[in-house]
Amino acid sequence: MSKVIQFGENVPGYNIPVLNEREIRASAGIFFLATFTSLMFIMFKNNFLPIKYVITIFLTDFIIRVFINPKFSPSLIVGRLIVRNQVPEYVGAQQKKFAWVIGVALSATMFVFMVVINSYSPITGIICLICLVFLFFESAFGICLGCKFYSMFYKAKAQYCPGEVCDAKSKQDIQKTSGVQLLIVLAFIGFVFLTGFLFNQYFSKQPYDLFGIFKSAQSK
Numbered sequence: 001m002s003k004v005i006q007f008g009e010n011v012p013g014y015n016i017p018v019l020n021e022r023e024i025r026a027s028a029g030i031f032f033l034a035t036f037t038s039l040m041f042i043m044f045k046n047n048f049l050p051i052k053y054v055i056t057i058f059l060t061d062f063i064i065r066v067f068i069n070p071k072f073s074p075s076l077i078v079g080r081l082i083v084r085n086q087v088p089e090y091v092g093a094q095q096k097k098f099a100w101v102i103g104v105a106l107s108a109t110m111f112v113f114m115v116v117i118n119s120y121s122p123i124t125g126i127i128c129l130i131c132l133v134f135l136f137f138e139s140a141f142g143i144c145l146g147c148k149f150y151s152m153f154y155k156a157k158a159q160y161c162p163g164e165v166c167d168a169k170s171k172q173d174i175q176k177t178s179g180v181q182l183l184i185v186l187a188f189i190g191f192v193f194l195t196g197f198l199f200n201q202y203f204s205k206q207p208y209d210l211f212g213i214f215k216s217a218q219s220k
Contacts, residue, residue: 099146
């Protein structure tokens with residue numbers, strides 16, 4: 001029973017339970033895509049049905065992770081299958097558990113408001129935005145924002161963070177950003193704004209059907 005109800009896995013060479021960051025990122029990407037798509041249904045179709053399913057699945061998945069075992073989380077299982085050919089990147093399980101408890105709290109609040117009460121408000125909008133930001137940073141950059149709060153509540157230092165960010169060390173040359181590179185980024189931002197100012201009247205025109213395929217399909 002103890003092997004069923006546990007958090008993290010024991011891996012030789014690591015003195016604490018760990019998780020595979022690669023499958024966690026894959027899972028976050030799946031939930032980000034599902035949540036973002038559901039929001040598009042709300043914005044363009046005023047259809048709240050997909051987000052209710054996503055919230056229910058999200059909450060159930062995170063409850064399994066936190067209170068039973070991440071090994072049995074459906075999204076993490078799918079993530080494991082997706083990245084099965086990649087070398088695992090082990091991260092400390094404890095800070096991930098703290099982050100996922102935050103996920104349970106946020107998704108449970110959304111579940112009560114949108115599924116049980118069947119309502120929406122600025123509260124649900126803000127929580128949904130927070131979840132999207134958390135999921136995006138995890139999937140795109142490998143940055144666990146929830147884990148950042150771990151040290152604020154626990155004196156013990158987090159171990160085995162993604163990218164070894166917990167360990168203070170000097171950056172390698174390939175990680176450093178020069179002043180010239182920063183100027184390039186600023187110049188590119190200026191270029192985007194200038195392009196929008198000069199060519200907005202052309203960009204805003206509705207494109208026409210070059211081959212008339214869609215127009216003929218609509219007429220049928």
